[in-house]
Amino acid sequence: MGAPRAPATIEPRGQHGMSASADAAHVADAEGAVGASETAVRLRGLRKTFGDVVAVDSVDLDIADGEFLTLLGPSGSGKTTVLRMIAGFELPTAGSIELGGRDVSQRPPFERDVNTVFQDYALFPHLTVLQNVEYGLRVKKVAKAERRQRATEALASVRLDGYGDRKPSQMSGGQRQRVALARALVNRPKVLLLDEPLGALDLKLREQMQVELKAIQREVGITFVFVTHDQEEALTMSDRIAVFNEGRIEQIGTPAEVYERPATEFVAGFVGTSNLLRGEASLKVLGLEGVFSVRPEKIHLGDPSQPLADGEHGADGTVAEVVYVGDATRFVVDLDAGGRLVALQQNVHRTSSDVAGLRGSRVRLVWRRDHEYRVHG
Amino acid sequence: MTISRPARIVLRILFLLGLLFIYVPLGVVVVNSFNADQTFSWPPTEWTTEWWQKMVENQGVRDALVSSIIVGLIATAVAMVLGTLVALALGRYAFFGRDTVSLLIILPIALPGIVTGIALNNVFTSYMGGLTFLSILIGHATFCIVVVYNNAIARLRRVGTSFDEASMDLGATSWTTFRLVTFPQIRSSLVAGAVLAFGLSFDEIIVTTFTAPPNIQTLPIWIFNNLFRPNQAPIVNAVAAALVLISIVPVYLAQRLSGNAAHAGGRI
Ligand SMILES: Nc1ncnc2c1ncn2[C@@H]1O[C@H](COP(=O)(O)OP(=O)(O)OP(=O)(O)O)[C@@H](O)[C@H]1O
Ligand SMILES: [Mg+2]
Numbered sequence: 267m268g269a270p271r272a273p274a275t276i277e278p279r280g281q282h283g284m285s286a287s288a289d290a291a292h293v294a295d296a297e298g299a300v301g302a303s304e305t306a307v308r309l310r311g312l313r314k315t316f317g318d319v320v321a322v323d324s325v326d327l328d329i330a331d332g333e334f335l336t337l338l339g340p341s342g343s344g345k346t347t348v349l350r351m352i353a354g355f356e357l358p359t360a361g362s363i364e365l366g367g368r369d370v371s372q373r374p375p376f377e378r379d380v381n382t383v384f385q386d387y388a389l390f391p392h393l394t395v396l397q398n399v400e401y402g403l404r405v406k407k408v409a410k411a412e413r414r415q416r417a418t419e420a421l422a423s424v425r426l427d428g429y430g431d432r433k434p435s436q437m438s439g440g441q442r443q444r445v446a447l448a449r450a451l452v453n454r455p456k457v458l459l460l461d462e463p464l465g466a467l468d469l470k471l472r473e474q475m476q477v478e479l480k481a482i483q484r485e486v487g488i489t490f491v492f493v494t495h496d497q498e499e500a501l502t503m504s505d506r507i508a509v510f511n512e513g514r515i516e517q518i519g520t521p522a523e524v525y526e527r528p529a530t531e532f533v534a535g536f537v538g539t540s541n542l543l544r545g546e547a548s549l550k551v552l553g554l555e556g557v558f559s560v561r562p563e564k565i566h567l568g569d570p571s572q573p574l575a576d577g578e579h580g581a582d583g584t585v586a587e588v589v590y591v592g593d594a595t596r597f598v599v600d601l602d603a604g605g606r607l608v609a610l611q612q613n614v615h616r617t618s619s620d621v622a623g624l625r626g627s628r629v630r631l632v633w634r635r636d637h638e639y640r641v642h643g
Numbered sequence: 644m645t646i647s648r649p650a651r652i653v654l655r656i657l658f659l660l661g662l663l664f665i666y667v668p669l670g671v672v673v674v675n676s677f678n679a680d681q682t683f684s685w686p687p688t689e690w691t692t693e694w695w696q697k698m699v700e701n702q703g704v705r706d707a708l709v710s711s712i713i714v715g716l717i718a719t720a721v722a723m724v725l726g727t728l729v730a731l732a733l734g735r736y737a738f739f740g741r742d743t744v745s746l747l748i749i750l751p752i753a754l755p756g757i758v759t760g761i762a763l764n765n766v767f768t769s770y771m772g773g774l775t776f777l778s779i780l781i782g783h784a785t786f787c788i789v790v791v792y793n794n795a796i797a798r799l800r801r802v803g804t805s806f807d808e809a810s811m812d813l814g815a816t817s818w819t820t821f822r823l824v825t826f827p828q829i830r831s832s833l834v835a836g837a838v839l840a841f842g843l844s845f846d847e848i849i850v851t852t853f854t855a856p857p858n859i860q861t862l863p864i865w866i867f868n869n870l871f872r873p874n875q876a877p878i879v880n881a882v883a884a885a886l887v888l889i890s891i892v893p894v895y896l897a898q899r900l901s902g903n904a905a906h907a908g909g910r911i
Contacts, residue, residue, distance in 0.1 A: 355808050375811040388809035392827045402813035405823070453813065 305367070306331045306457050306489040307352060312361035314347050314513075321347040323513040325361070329457075334483055334490045338500040339510030340536065345493045346385075348510075349459050352491065354378050366456055380457040381450035385465055387442045389434035395445050396421065396430030402453040420452035421445075423482070440471045447482070457489045464499065476503055497537045501525060509533050526561060527639045534559040534641050541565075541608050542641070543581075550603035551581045557641050562610035564637040567597055568630045580632045581607070588621045595621050599631055607631055669887050676884035681877060694881040701878060707865035714776075714861060715844040718783035719791075722840050725784075726791030727833060731821075734799035735807070748792055759785055760853030767854065774856040782854035783847060787840035794836030798829045835900040838893045846886070862886075 307329040314322040322344040329335045337345040350356045352363060354375035362371045370378050381402070389398050397404075399420055403413035421430055424444035434442055443463055450458055463479070464472045480503050483490045494500055500507050501521040508518040509532075517529040528534035534542060544557045552558060574580045586606065587598035590613075597609045609631055646654070679689035698704055733745050759782065767778045806828065810820040848863040855864060866882055869875040 353808075353812055355812075374817075375808070376814045376816055380812075382809070382812045384805060384809060386805060388805040390806055390809070390824055401810070401815075401823075405810075405813060405815040405819050449813070 304330055306333070306365070307491065308362075308364040308367075309348070309352075310362045310364075312348065312351065312363065313359045314344075314351060314356060315359045320513055322351070322358075325513075325515055327508060327515065327518070329489060329491060332487045332489055334480070334492065334503060334505045336492045336494060336500040336504040336507045337510055338494060338497060338507050338537070340495060343510040344513040345495075345510050346461055347513075349382070349461050349491065349493055352378075352457070353380055353382050353459055379455055380459055381453050381455040383443075383446045383450050383458065383460040383463045385461045385463065387434075387446040389442055389445055389449070391434055393434075394430060395426070395432050395434060395437065398434065398445060399430075399449045399452055401449065406453075416452055417448075420448040423451075424448045424478075439466050440475065443467065443475065447479070451482070451486060451488070454486075455488065457491060458483075459491050459493075461493045462495070463492075464494075472499075479503070501537070507537075509536065511536070526637070528559050528641055530642050531557060531559075538562075539608055543605060543607070543638075545604070547581075547601055547603040547605040551601070552579060552638065554640075557643070558638045559641050560607065560633050560638045562596065562608040563594075564633050565607065565609035566632045567609050567611055568632050570628045570630045572630050572632060574632060577635050578632055579635055579638065580630050582628070582630050583607070585625055585627050585629055588624050590621050597624070597629070599629060601631075672880060673884045673887060676877075676881040678877075681873075683876075683880070694877040695885075698878050698881040698885070703860070703865055703869070704862075704878070704882060707860045707862040710859055711845055711862040714779055714783055715841045717780055718787045718844045719837050719840045721780070721784045722787030722791045723833060723837055726788045726836065727795050727829075729788070730792050730795035730799055731825075734796050735804065749789055756786075756847070756849035757853075760850045763850070764853040774854060776856070776859060778854040778856070779851060779859065779861070782850040783844045786847075786850070787844055790840045790843060791833065791836035794832045794839070795829055798832035799825075802828045831900045835897045838897040838900070842890065842893050842897075846890075 305328050307327070309325050309327040312322055312325040312327075313320070325344075325348060337348060339345050347356060351358050352365075354370070354373060354377075358371060362369055364370065365378060365380065389395075390401065393401070396414075396417055400413045400417035403416060408416075418427070418430065421427055424447055426441060426444055426448065429437065429441065429445075434445065437445065443466070446463070460479075464475050467475060476499060479490075492500075492503065501524075504521055506518060506520055507524045509516045509524060511532045517524055517533045519527075524533060524537055528537060531540070531542065534540050539562055540559075541562050542557055542559055543551060548554055548556055548558055568580075570582055572580070581601050581603060583599040583601040583603075583606075585597055586600045587596075589596040589598070592613075594613055595611050597611065598606055599609060600606050674687065675683050676694055677690050677692065678684075678687040679691040679693070680687065729744075729748055733741055733748075763778060763782050763785075764774070767774050771778075802825075806824050807820050810824045811817070815823065846863055847861075848867060851861050851864055852867075855861065860868070862882070866879055869879050
């Protein structure tokens with residue numbers, strides 16, 4: 267548990283030591299220390315069916331201690347179901363779940379050292395904000411004075427000091443989100459599960475909370491398993507991303523790996539713009555069979571006469587569409603070899619009036635060979 | 644929706660007629676309880692509190708009232724416990740045959756009271772050594788449970804399971820979760836259910852007729868038995884008037900509780 271001591275008021279697990287030995291919250295600490303391993307969560311062959319629907323299928327996943335892992339995928343791909351199985355709200359149809367090296371597959375939620383931030387926050391409406399935050403400590407029989415103090419500190423750490431006496435219904439969406447976060451973090455769980463916690467917020471607040479959430483995660487050093495269907499959110503926040511499709515993991519890797527080297531067509535399409543060369547076009551342009559992905563911003567737009575340097579590939583075509591997007595321009599180019607590619611060019615010199623006339627012009631798309639990746643169906 | 648002017652006037656008149664239809668007889672009962680004339684000549688010319696006095700002094704009325712209250716309280720208490728438990732079981736856990744069980748629970752209220760009454764009467768007189776206080780209780784509990792159950796399950800459905808999950812996620816066992824999260828959120832609906840159940844039990848006559856032993860009379864039974872004795876008529880009328888006034892309280896309370904709770908999120 268090598269998390270750096272941070273000035274945060276929510277402190278990493280283990281740093282509270284064994285001083286208050288009779289306190290149940292710390293008993294959980296001791297357990298965690300025994301099972302201390304590099305892997306916080308280990309999923310093996312996880313499967314869940316609801317009647318005929320296969321929600322999750324053969325998911326294998328190792329999540330390291332202190333990692334920020336994102337489950338990314340379209341609606342209905344099984345992200346929430348995986349999270350609910352880790353939390354213990356659903357029992358797996360097959361496969362196993364280990365937390366800190368202990369098999370918890372069949373254990374109820376209250377025997378698992380994880381906490382959840384729900385998409386709708388699920389703050390108890392009949393309790394005040396402070397009572398909500400101290401709930402976890404209360405049911406673990408932490409003494410009243412201590413739990414008051416820790417809950418107050420947790421509220422302060424999400425910048426909600428002074429809001430303790432309000433009811434959740436008197437808080438804004440962003441504030442409720444932070445209460446939910448404080449309510450989970452105050453228990454110092456080994457793993458925090460977050461199901462689209464920013465989904466209900468508007469764009470500005472959402473971006474602000476992304477930064478805050480990431481900062482909090484770094485400070486407390488808790489493993490975060492974060493669910494989203496927003497690829498940008500996933501790319502900016504995660505240490506690693508597991509891309510889900512139809513209940514399976516299509517690819518798992520760092521944001522850069524997933525974005526720049528998508529393993530499958532699905533990932534290439536879901537994370538970023540799908541930009542694929544296939545069949546005839548692959549053969550003519552690359553001299554290779556199969557499907558290849560090149561990210562739009564890796565493609566340079568040149569004159570048809572531009573010579574190709576060593577280690578470069580090029581394809582000629584006609585500009586079919588030009589889209590001005592402010593800081594950049596998207597060129598959709600129909601290739602002579604068949605298919606179309608998108609090239610994204612920074613608007614260093616261009617303005618919107620310049621780009622309009624480029625439609626229909628002949629261009630040569632040029633990219634470095636090490637920026638093209640073979641993807642699988 | 645907009646309504647044309649003539650239609651609105653017609654609706655208003657019908658509404659008033661409806662109200663009159665309901666409240667004029669009740670008003671007559673209350674007024675007549677102070678009518679000095681034994682035969683209730685109308686309009687009353689002389690006033691008296693004699694009937695109210697006689698009612699209060701009447702031993703039959705007193706005994707019947709006590710029986711009714713005891714039966715109502717116990718039946719309601721039993722219904723509270725069983726109705727809540729069944730609602731929790733059906734509302735929170737999916738299991739094989741859940742819909743069937745749910746139907747079985749609600750059936751007694753749809754079933755004519757006379758059927759319930761005859762069935763219970765048969766069972767008690769044939770196999771359980773005759774009718775007793777217990778048979779009245781069981782008879783009343785059958786429909787009281789339904790009321791409590793219906794109130795509780797409606798609230799449970801509206802509250803949903805996410806708070807229970809959040810509670811268990813934070814380390815609370817099922818029992819602690821019920822105590823700290825589920826119960827506070829369904830409490831007001833249980834109180835409303837209890838008030839209604841007591842009300843139903845209090846004026847029940849059909850099931851009671853079939854399940855009461857000859858030596859026990861509830862208030863409605865007493866009224867029924869004395870209704871056609873001319874010299875008792877003013878007392879019966881006074882009892883009815885008293886019941887009208889007393890009934891307003893629980894009905895008003897139940898309304899407020901279930902109405903309020905809908906937007907206050909379970910706060911009483
Ligand atoms: N309780 C349930 N009963 C039946 N089917 C379910 C249940 N929960 C989930 N499913 C199904 O399982 C599949 C995966 O659902 P899940 O909620 O895990 O998707 P998700 O990736 O979280 O989607 P979203 O982004 O929309 O939240 C879906 O097809 C869904 O309809
Ligand atoms: Mg989901």
